[in-house]
Amino acid sequence: MKRILAMALFAALAWTSAQAADISGAGATFPYPIYAKWADAYKKVTGVGLNYQSIGSGGGIKQIKAKTVTFGASDKPLKLDELEASGLIQFPMIMGGIVPVVNLPGIQPGQLTLDGQTLADIFQGTVTSWDDPKIKALNPGVDLPSKAIAVVHRSDGSGTTFLFTTYLSQASSDWSGKIGANSAVEWPVGIGAKGNEGVANMGKQTDGSIGYVEYAYAKQNNLTYTKMINKDGKVVEPSIKAFQAAAAGADWAGAPGFYLILTNQPGADSWPISGASFILVYKHPIDPPATLTALKFFDWAYKNGGDMAQELAYVPMPANVVDLVRQTWASSIKDSIGKQLWQADQ
Amino acid sequence: MANITLDDPLPVNAQDQGRRQRLQDSFFRSSTLFFALMVLLLLGGVIIALIFGAWPALRTFGFGFLTTEVWNPVTDRFGALAPVYGTIITSLLAMIIGVPVSFGIAVFITELCPAVLKRPLGIAIELLAGIPSIIYGIWGLFVLAPFLQLTVQPFLIATIGHAPVIGRLFAGPPYGIGVLTASIILAIMVLPFITSITRDVFETVPPMLKESAYGLGATTTEVVWNVVLPYTRVGVIGAVMLGLGRALGETMAVTFVIGNAHRIAASILAPGTTISATIANEFTEAVGDLYTSSLIALGLILFVITFIVLAFAKLLLMRLERQVKK
Numbered sequence: 001m002k003r004i005l006a007m008a009l010f011a012a013l014a015w016t017s018a019q020a021a022d023i024s025g026a027g028a029t030f031p032y033p034i035y036a037k038w039a040d041a042y043k044k045v046t047g048v049g050l051n052y053q054s055i056g057s058g059g060g061i062k063q064i065k066a067k068t069v070t071f072g073a074s075d076k077p078l079k080l081d082e083l084e085a086s087g088l089i090q091f092p093m094i095m096g097g098i099v100p101v102v103n104l105p106g107i108q109p110g111q112l113t114l115d116g117q118t119l120a121d122i123f124q125g126t127v128t129s130w131d132d133p134k135i136k137a138l139n140p141g142v143d144l145p146s147k148a149i150a151v152v153h154r155s156d157g158s159g160t161t162f163l164f165t166t167y168l169s170q171a172s173s174d175w176s177g178k179i180g181a182n183s184a185v186e187w188p189v190g191i192g193a194k195g196n197e198g199v200a201n202m203g204k205q206t207d208g209s210i211g212y213v214e215y216a217y218a219k220q221n222n223l224t225y226t227k228m229i230n231k232d233g234k235v236v237e238p239s240i241k242a243f244q245a246a247a248a249g250a251d252w253a254g255a256p257g258f259y260l261i262l263t264n265q266p267g268a269d270s271w272p273i274s275g276a277s278f279i280l281v282y283k284h285p286i287d288p289p290a291t292l293t294a295l296k297f298f299d300w301a302y303k304n305g306g307d308m309a310q311e312l313a314y315v316p317m318p319a320n321v322v323d324l325v326r327q328t329w330a331s332s333i334k335d336s337i338g339k340q341l342w343q344a345d346q
Numbered sequence: 347m348a349n350i351t352l353d354d355p356l357p358v359n360a361q362d363q364g365r366r367q368r369l370q371d372s373f374f375r376s377s378t379l380f381f382a383l384m385v386l387l388l389l390g391g392v393i394i395a396l397i398f399g400a401w402p403a404l405r406t407f408g409f410g411f412l413t414t415e416v417w418n419p420v421t422d423r424f425g426a427l428a429p430v431y432g433t434i435i436t437s438l439l440a441m442i443i444g445v446p447v448s449f450g451i452a453v454f455i456t457e458l459c460p461a462v463l464k465r466p467l468g469i470a471i472e473l474l475a476g477i478p479s480i481i482y483g484i485w486g487l488f489v490l491a492p493f494l495q496l497t498v499q500p501f502l503i504a505t506i507g508h509a510p511v512i513g514r515l516f517a518g519p520p521y522g523i524g525v526l527t528a529s530i531i532l533a534i535m536v537l538p539f540i541t542s543i544t545r546d547v548f549e550t551v552p553p554m555l556k557e558s559a560y561g562l563g564a565t566t567t568e569v570v571w572n573v574v575l576p577y578t579r580v581g582v583i584g585a586v587m588l589g590l591g592r593a594l595g596e597t598m599a600v601t602f603v604i605g606n607a608h609r610i611a612a613s614i615l616a617p618g619t620t621i622s623a624t625i626a627n628e629f630t631e632a633v634g635d636l637y638t639s640s641l642i643a644l645g646l647i648l649f650v651i652t653f654i655v656l657a658f659a660k661l662l663l664m665r666l667e668r669q670v671k672k
Contacts, residue, residue, distance in 0.1 A: 055631060058633060061633060148518075148520065149519060150521050155628075156627070156631055157419060157633065182420040183420060184419045184420050185418075186418055187607070190607065191605040191606060192607060193606070205488075205491065205522065206495065207520075
């Protein structure tokens with residue numbers, strides 16, 4: 001009996017040590033659907049899994065600074081001085097769009113149109129009813145009910161909130177003066193939910209609600225997204241074409257530390273609330289093999305993840321930006337003896 | 347105990363037995379003393395850890411921490427007013443809703459209930475206490491909140507919401523979740539505690555007292571109000587204080603349905619936040635020392651509030667007992 005138990009214990013230990021270690025990461029809920037899809041495919045190919053905690057950009061930044069994960073993910077890019085101070089580098093992994101989602105029975109996805117100023121007014125609490133003249137003016141043929149607007153926003157530190165409030169600040173001087181843009185702001189009205197998932201769920205449950213989520217969540221949960229009027233005054237529907245148009249003019253080479261915000265971009269087809277999601281890793285990681293495994297995953301995703309990304313309406317990074325990212329890996333990330341961690345031929 | 351004096355000394359095995367028993371006794375005494383001291387040490391340790399953790403926030407904000415409503419993690423400005431207000435108002439509303447209901451159930455079970463229903467009702471009440479609080483939260487979020495949002499809240503807004511002074515208490519868009527929903531769930535959660543203690547206390551009333559009142563022609567209502575309640579005053583207040591203590595600290599059920607809004611609103615249909623809901627939601631992602639310290643300071647404030655409520659309850663009970671003795 002004892003021998004059987006000993007053999008079973010030995011077998012269990014041997015089995016667990018034979019498993020390849022999973023890559024550990026934490027952060028933004030914005031790119032979580034595509035990271036999960038990539039991780040699934042990567043595991044089938046290489047047997048290496050990804051353990052990603054979708055806790056919000058604020059949580060991701062905290063975890064990577066506390067060195068509890070190998071990489072952090074954030075839609076709010078850190079500025080160059082903060083990167084230097086913490087010894088981190090950041091690079092953009094994927095781009096996507098944030099869409100307003102409403103819960104009004106009888107309204108179909110893409111039926112409603114809003115613009116930046118009205119959106120800011122709604123989230124500021126100055127427009128409180130769905131049949132307000134400002135919303136009616138943008139939607140002449142739509143039968144809007146006389147219902148109170150229930151605002152749903154994020155309760156946690158969120159890169160999605162950062163991009164959304166950056167756009168609202170650009171669209172409304174009132175918003176910019178009173179509330180501003182950040183990963184957590186003092187929302188004047190509304191209920192808070194955790195993560196993109198929380199906002200999607202709360203919005204689905206609450207009649208007459210409006211919230212903001214990354215487009216993949218709206219698509220996967222069949223939420224009623226709205227059209228927006230962009231900087232050029234054109235009405236655009238959220239789609240991969242609209243996000244690509246927003247990303248087209250981005251000058252990544254000229255952005256130190258890859259700090260670039262893609263909201264309110266010019267272009268007739270541009271979606272006004274677009275953004276990139278970033279990965280944060282250490283220049284001198286405490287576990288170089290783990291960071292190297294993570295970089296190999298990101299490299300694989302850059303090379304092979306484009307189709308999967310487009311299925312979920314994310315925009316993969318263009319090839320020239322990926323080259324810049326690889327150069328940054330090679331020049332900035334060093335292993336424990338100071339040697340370059342990322343070799344160009346990998 | 348009678349001491350038996352013998353001319354001969356006690357035999358050896360009796361001496362051993364005596365020593366063993368003395369050893370057993372002293373071991374028993376010291377181990378129970380150790381456990382009792384451990385409780386005091388733990389309590390002291392928790393208080394010290396809370397004060398230590400909260401010190402940076404208290405030093406930075408001073409007394410203004412208790413009176414500021416702002417809660418901005420990005421500019422590092424924190425104030426406890428919104429969570430403290432939320433904790434107090436949800437507990438108060440829970441008591442206002444829950445105590446009459448519990449009292450009614452206890453009176454029904456002891457006075458008016460047909461004997462065949464007594465047991466099942468009692469068991470049903472105890473089962474309510476056994477439901478984990480997170481299940482209450484999930485039920486509240488997926489069942490109660492939509493129901494309130496579509497039926498009760500629009501009704502309240504349309505009727506009392508338009509009344510002159512108290513209308514502001516029932517204003518605002520019907521979110522479904524919010525202070526009222528959280529209070530209702532808290533009321534359901536404290537109901538079993540208050541009901542079972544109240545029922546036990548009601549059953550200690552000597553039947554003679556009640557029979558005498560009935561014999562004099564009193565109605566059931568008069569018996570309950572004028573005989574049973576005054577007799578059991580102490581126990582009932584103790585039960586209410588127990589329920590209040592539970593309502594003040596309840597975390598998971600409230601976190602789901604309170605709405606996470608760091609704002610004080612006049613309307614009870616608006617979202618808000620409580621101390622425990624704030625800590626549960628934000629502790630894992632608190633970046634920076636001041637943020638974490640502010641959350642621990644909130645915990646310290648909750649500890650102090652609970653302590654004050656319990657001390658007040660104890661004083662009230664002591665005063666009532668003194669009155670009864672007179």
